[in-house]
Amino acid sequence: MYHRFDAVIVGAGGAGLMAAAQLAGKxxxxxxxxxxxxxxxxxxxxxxxxAALGNVEEDHWIWHMFDTVKGGDYLVDQDAAEVLAREAIDxxxxxxxxxxxxxxxxxxRLDQRRFGGxxxxxxxxxxxxACYAADRTGHMILQTxxxxxxxxxxVFFDEFMVLDLLxxxxxxxxxxxxxxxxxxxxxxxxxxxxxxATGGYGRVFKVTSNALSxxxxxxxxxxxxxxPLEDMEFYQFHPTGIYKxxxxxxxxxxxxxxxxxxxLGERFMERYAPTLLDLAPRDVVSRSIYLEIREGRGVEGKxxxxxxxxxxxxxxxxxxLADNTDFVRTYLGLDPVTDPIPIQxxxxxxxxxxxxxxxxxxxxxxxxxxxxxxxxxxxxACVSVHGANRLGTNSLVDLVVFGRRAGRHIxxxxxxxxxxxxxxxxxxxxxxEIEWLLESDGDEKVxxxxxxxxxxxxxxxxxxxxxxxxxxxxxKLGELRNRYTRIGIDDRGRTFNTxxxxxxxxxxxxxxxxxxxxxxxxxEESRGAHYREDFPQRxxxxxxxxxxxTRTSGGLELSYKPVVxxxxxxxxxxx
Amino acid sequence: xxxxxxxxxFNPDTDTKPYYREYAVEVEPTDRVLxxxxxxxxxxxxxxxxxxxxxxxxxxxxxxxxxxxxxxxxKVLIKELGSKITVEPLLGFRVxxxxxxxxxxxxxxxxxxxxxxxxxxxxxxxxxxxxxxxRELIEDTSKCILCACCTAACPIFWTTEWLGPAAxxxxxxxxxxxRDRATEERLAVLNQRFGVWRCRTIFxxxxxxPRGIQVTRAIEQVKxxxxxxxx
Numbered sequence: 001m002y003h004r005f006d007a008v009i010v011g012a013g014g015a016g017l018m019a020a021a022q023l024a025g026k027x028x029x030x031x032x033x034x035x036x037x038x039x040x041x042x043x044x045x046x047x048x049x050x051a052a053l054g055n056v057e058e059d060h061w062i063w064h065m066f067d068t069v070k071g072g073d074y075l076v077d078q079d080a081a082e083v084l085a086r087e088a089i090d091x092x093x094x095x096x097x098x099x100x101x102x103x104x105x106x107x108x109r110l111d112q113r114r115f116g117g118x119x120x121x122x123x124x125x126x127x128x129x130a131c132y133a134a135d136r137t138g139h140m141i142l143q144t145x146x147x148x149x150x151x152x153x154x155v156f157f158d159e160f161m162v163l164d165l166l167x168x169x170x171x172x173x174x175x176x177x178x179x180x181x182x183x184x185x186x187x188x189x190x191x192x193x194x195x196x197a198t199g200g201y202g203r204v205f206k207v208t209s210n211a212l213s214x215x216x217x218x219x220x221x222x223x224x225x226x227x228p229l230e231d232m233e234f235y236q237f238h239p240t241g242i243y244k245x246x247x248x249x250x251x252x253x254x255x256x257x258x259x260x261x262x263x264l265g266e267r268f269m270e271r272y273a274p275t276l277l278d279l280a281p282r283d284v285v286s287r288s289i290y291l292e293i294r295e296g297r298g299v300e301g302k303x304x305x306x307x308x309x310x311x312x313x314x315x316x317x318x319x320x321l322a323d324n325t326d327f328v329r330t331y332l333g334l335d336p337v338t339d340p341i342p343i344q345x346x347x348x349x350x351x352x353x354x355x356x357x358x359x360x361x362x363x364x365x366x367x368x369x370x371x372x373x374x375x376x377x378x379x380x381a382c383v384s385v386h387g388a389n390r391l392g393t394n395s396l397v398d399l400v401v402f403g404r405r406a407g408r409h410i411x412x413x414x415x416x417x418x419x420x421x422x423x424x425x426x427x428x429x430x431x432x433e434i435e436w437l438l439e440s441d442g443d444e445k446v447x448x449x450x451x452x453x454x455x456x457x458x459x460x461x462x463x464x465x466x467x468x469x470x471x472x473x474x475x476k477l478g479e480l481r482n483r484y485t486r487i488g489i490d491d492r493g494r495t496f497n498t499x500x501x502x503x504x505x506x507x508x509x510x511x512x513x514x515x516x517x518x519x520x521x522x523x524e525e526s527r528g529a530h531y532r533e534d535f536p537q538r539x540x541x542x543x544x545x546x547x548x549x550t551r552t553s554g555g556l557e558l559s560y561k562p563v564v565x566x567x568x569x570x571x572x573x574x575x
Numbered sequence: 576x577x578x579x580x581x582x583x584x585f586n587p588d589t590d591t592k593p594y595y596r597e598y599a600v601e602v603e604p605t606d607r608v609l610x611x612x613x614x615x616x617x618x619x620x621x622x623x624x625x626x627x628x629x630x631x632x633x634x635x636x637x638x639x640x641x642x643x644x645x646x647x648x649x650k651v652l653i654k655e656l657g658s659k660i661t662v663e664p665l666l667g668f669r670v671x672x673x674x675x676x677x678x679x680x681x682x683x684x685x686x687x688x689x690x691x692x693x694x695x696x697x698x699x700x701x702x703x704x705x706x707x708x709x710r711e712l713i714e715d716t717s718k719c720i721l722c723a724c725c726t727a728a729c730p731i732f733w734t735t736e737w738l739g740p741a742a743x744x745x746x747x748x749x750x751x752x753x754r755d756r757a758t759e760e761r762l763a764v765l766n767q768r769f770g771v772w773r774c775r776t777i778f779x780x781x782x783x784x785p786r787g788i789q790v791t792r793a794i795e796q797v798k799x800x801x802x803x804x805x806x
Contacts, residue, residue, distance in 0.1 A: 036682075038634075039626075041628070043633055093701060096702040097698040097702075098692060099692025099755075101752070103707070103710065109702060134714075136633075150686055150691055212627055212628055326632075331605075446617075489621055493586060493589075493622075495672055
């Protein structure tokens with residue numbers, strides 16, 4: 001089926017819906033989403049959204065900008081970080097005006113809480129910068145934005161999965177191909193502008209906070225079309241995932257006063273971050289947890305430590321951390337009021353992704369040359385405001401600030417540009433992939449290959465990395481790629497074929513994993529979340545630059561682009 | 576431990592009516608029902624079809640009937656259920672395939688309550704003020720994840736056309752928001768023949784809500800508000 005719109009947004013999380021809010025009623029726009037919009041993973045974000053409102057104590061956007069730059073270990077593009085910190089304030093006020101039910105101060109203004117790496121006066125100590133709604137801030141962002149979409153009568157294509165990106169011979173984006181999951185029918189979306197807002201790819205790792213649906217769909221289709229990805233080696237592990245399950249326990253637990261303790265009961269962050277302690281950035285805390293475990297100070301000598309909230313008032317735990325309390329009671333059968341909680345780092349957030357400028361335009365090289373008509377925002381994009389390590393709450397800030405900027409730029413773009421014709425046989429590639437998978441009858445199982453992929457990535461590409469480990473992972477991925485050509489699926493029907501969906505998603509995961517490993521192997525230094533045991537120091541002389549990885553007929557090719565440095569020269573990073 | 580999953584199956588392309596199929600799976604007592612379903616789908620029968628995403632009770636995708644009760648499959652552990660587990664699609668909606676139901680009518684009802692803040696006054700430069708006490712009035716109902724567990728548990732919904740608990744919860748969320756200015760229009764929607772008065776306070780909705788929302792209480796608060804505003 002053929003559709004024509006001015007703009008098509010792929011993904012209905014925070015970034016996609018924020019962009020839709022800018023476009024609805026002003027041009028023809030459709031949102032394509034693999035899930036019902038309210039199922040998007042923005043809804044799983046918990047602790048808060050930062051903006052230097054200064055409602056509780058003195059704060060300034062430039063402090064927020066500095067924390068973002070330092071948190072990202074100076075790989076952050078500082079022009080983008082300035083936009084993030086400045087526009088966060090206005091974006092949060094806009095959310096409030098749209099009805100977002102923020103927690104309040106007694107005088108009726110928005111309350112703010114502490115979060116990791118957010119400091120006053122360039123690192124002196126923690127500052128209360130994160131606005132929040134209990135511990136379901138992301139849920140309320142998703143709901144508020146979906147509510148606006150209903151109000152604005154946005155056109156949705158729910159449960160449509162994106163399969164391919166359409167580019168003309170001259171490299172102009174003209175639309176996407178998507179699968180209607182309910183019917184198995186392919187749909188062509190012909191548009192002047194496409195925004196990819198498909199979220200992350202945490203499912204490349206075994207232990208992750210990410211939804212099962214987070215398989216890097218948008219990132220992979222861009223990569224397959226020969227466009228570069230940026231900084232794929234930087235993947236964040238959140239310190240506090242529920243042991244073995246990976247379910248996220250919010251950094252707000254520590255923002256409200258929670259403490260990490262090892263098997264000896266020690267507050268071990270005193271050793272690694274004497275100023276910010278448990279509220280050091282996530283890369284620092286996750287590494288510290290693993291170091292404790294390695295040195296035999298995990299709980300009972302095992303591979304976990306405790307998140308201890310037992311000294312906090314019951315009321316704080318049950319009201320400000322209500323969902324976290326529910327998770328712990330449901331999945332562990334423990335009560336955070338009286339029991340310490342077993343946690344381990346969990347794969348959480350991709351700093352890297354599709355390279356964009358500050359208006360969401362997808363760019364292809366070191367000069368930031370844009371692809372006309374193609375945009376990306378949210379976790380699938382790399383602006384880069386998170387650099388080598390994202391600060392807590394900045395993902396939600398990223399969504400609303402850059403989702404909004406992308407939407408506004410798209411509006412201008414579709415008003416000034418004509419619709420380009422589609423390439424010949426636009427759905428050829430997508431159709432071929434679907435037909436191949438539906439007829440596949442090999443003896444390899446999607447679930448088995450996926451599990452081996454996740455194991456390999458967890459073992460050798462997670463918090464600690466080495467050249468040997470990365471080469472081992474690369475070889476394993478090559479083997480899995482080969483076996484993927486010999487899979488067989490059980491369901492050959494057209495109606496709601498989730499067997500087919502999972503097979504397509506595995507292809508996307510393989511693409512993402514290969515890109516991560518190639519970039520990580522090349523980067524011979526340690527910076528932010530990318531820690532090479534064989535190169536434990538940050539190396540600004542050789543590596544203060546972004547990685548670009550492109551798939552060519554000869555394999556993966558790496559190139560680099562400079563980091564934008566405006567206000568803050570790189571310094572040693574201590575907390 | 577080994578458990579037997581008895582799952583209602585239906586593929587519209589090949590079946591004329593639903594049937595049950597049993598699967599034996601090896602699971603831990605602390606596993607979720609969703610883990611058991613995944614075991615079946617990934618290693619025994621890839622054609623088994625259900626929705627799922629976040630796997631920890633936040634996205635609302637995997638609402639289904641588990642041993643007769645509406646639950647999220649990712650929020651109920653095997654040890655609660657014993658070794659024989661029956662899994663069926665939500666009642667009251669058309670089955671698309673296996674455990675997947677057509678939720679369009681559910682979202683249609685949601686849209687009828689105008690689920691968005693209405694306030695045409697020019698906004699201030701900063702946030703609108705709202706006291707913690709005013710905010711507390713919408714704490715419970717703003718937790719809704721639109722999973723449909725409550726609406727699909729309501730016997731009135733099974734037999735009669737009406738808004739259903741989830742839509743009313745979302746109506747409540749804005750009706751009781753001190754920043755909203757559309758009280759009259761909201762009450763008109765909730766007061767109509769298909770509105771709150773069809774509720775018979777059976778409490779199935781409250782029992783079914785995986786977010787612990789006091790759904791029946793919210794419906795009663797809306798009823799009272801209508802009476803007070805009319806009086």
